[in-house]
Amino acid sequence: MTDPQRISGTLLRFARAKSPARGMRGALAYALLLGLVGAGIVHIVVLLLVPEFSERNASVRLAAVSGLDQVTHIDPVGAVPMLGTPDPAFQMAAxxxxxSSGPVHVATPGKAPFWSASIYDSGGRNLYSLNDRSGAGDVLDFVVLTPEQMIGVRQDLPEAFTQSVFVEVPAEDGILVVRAFAPDESWKPAVSQFFARMTCATR
Structure with a gap:
C-alpha cells in the first residue's frame, strides 16, 4: 500500500471514529436550541396573558363594590392594572x-383639562377608547350600545343623545373607565366636581 493510500485510510478511520461524538454534540445543540425557543414562546405567552388576567380581576373587584350603572370613584394609587399606571395627577371613576336593558349614557356637565375613557368587556379586553378630542368641544358625553341598538337609535334619536358620541361595542356587559387630569392642586376641586356630577345610566 502506497503512502497516500495509507494516509487516506487512516483519515477515514479517524472520521468514522469521531462521527458518533459529533452526532451527539449536534443532537445536544439541537435540543438546547429547541429548549431556548420553547422557553421564549412560553415567556411571550405569559406576558400576553398577564394583562388579561389582571383586567378580569379588576372586573371582579369592581363588581364586589359597585352595582350596575353606578359611578364608582377609584384611588389611582391602588388601582389594578386595567385602570392604568398609578398617577396621582389623574382621578378616575368606573x-x-x-x-341587555338598553344603551348606557355617560355624561357630566363638569370640566377637566383632559379626560379619556376606555370601554372593556367582562373578560378585560379593551373594546374602545376615546378622549376629550373625540366629540364636539371637550364635554364628556357618550353612549355605549350594541350595533343592533344603534340601528334603533338612528331611526328614532332620543333628545338626550343629540350631542353624544356613539360607541358601538360587540358585547352586552362590561366596564367603562374614565380618567381626568388635574395638572396642579388648583384643578383638583374642578376635577372632583367633574366626577361628582358624572352619570352612567341605562336609557
Missing part, C-alpha cells in the same frame, strides 16, 4: 354596564 361604571359597570349591561346593555
Amino acid at each position: 361604571c359597570r354596564f349591561d346593555l
Whole structure:
C-alpha cells in the first residue's frame, strides 16, 4: 500500500471514529436550541396573558363594590392594572354596564383639562377608547350600545343623545373607565366636581 493510500485510510478511520461524538454534540445543540425557543414562546405567552388576567380581576373587584350603572370613584394609587399606571395627577371613576336593558349614557356637565375613557368587556379586553378630542368641544358625553341598538337609535334619536358620541361595542356587559387630569392642586376641586356630577345610566 502506497503512502497516500495509507494516509487516506487512516483519515477515514479517524472520521468514522469521531462521527458518533459529533452526532451527539449536534443532537445536544439541537435540543438546547429547541429548549431556548420553547422557553421564549412560553415567556411571550405569559406576558400576553398577564394583562388579561389582571383586567378580569379588576372586573371582579369592581363588581364586589359597585352595582350596575353606578359611578364608582377609584384611588389611582391602588388601582389594578386595567385602570392604568398609578398617577396621582389623574382621578378616575368606573361604571359597570349591561346593555341587555338598553344603551348606557355617560355624561357630566363638569370640566377637566383632559379626560379619556376606555370601554372593556367582562373578560378585560379593551373594546374602545376615546378622549376629550373625540366629540364636539371637550364635554364628556357618550353612549355605549350594541350595533343592533344603534340601528334603533338612528331611526328614532332620543333628545338626550343629540350631542353624544356613539360607541358601538360587540358585547352586552362590561366596564367603562374614565380618567381626568388635574395638572396642579388648583384643578383638583374642578376635577372632583367633574366626577361628582358624572352619570352612567341605562336609557
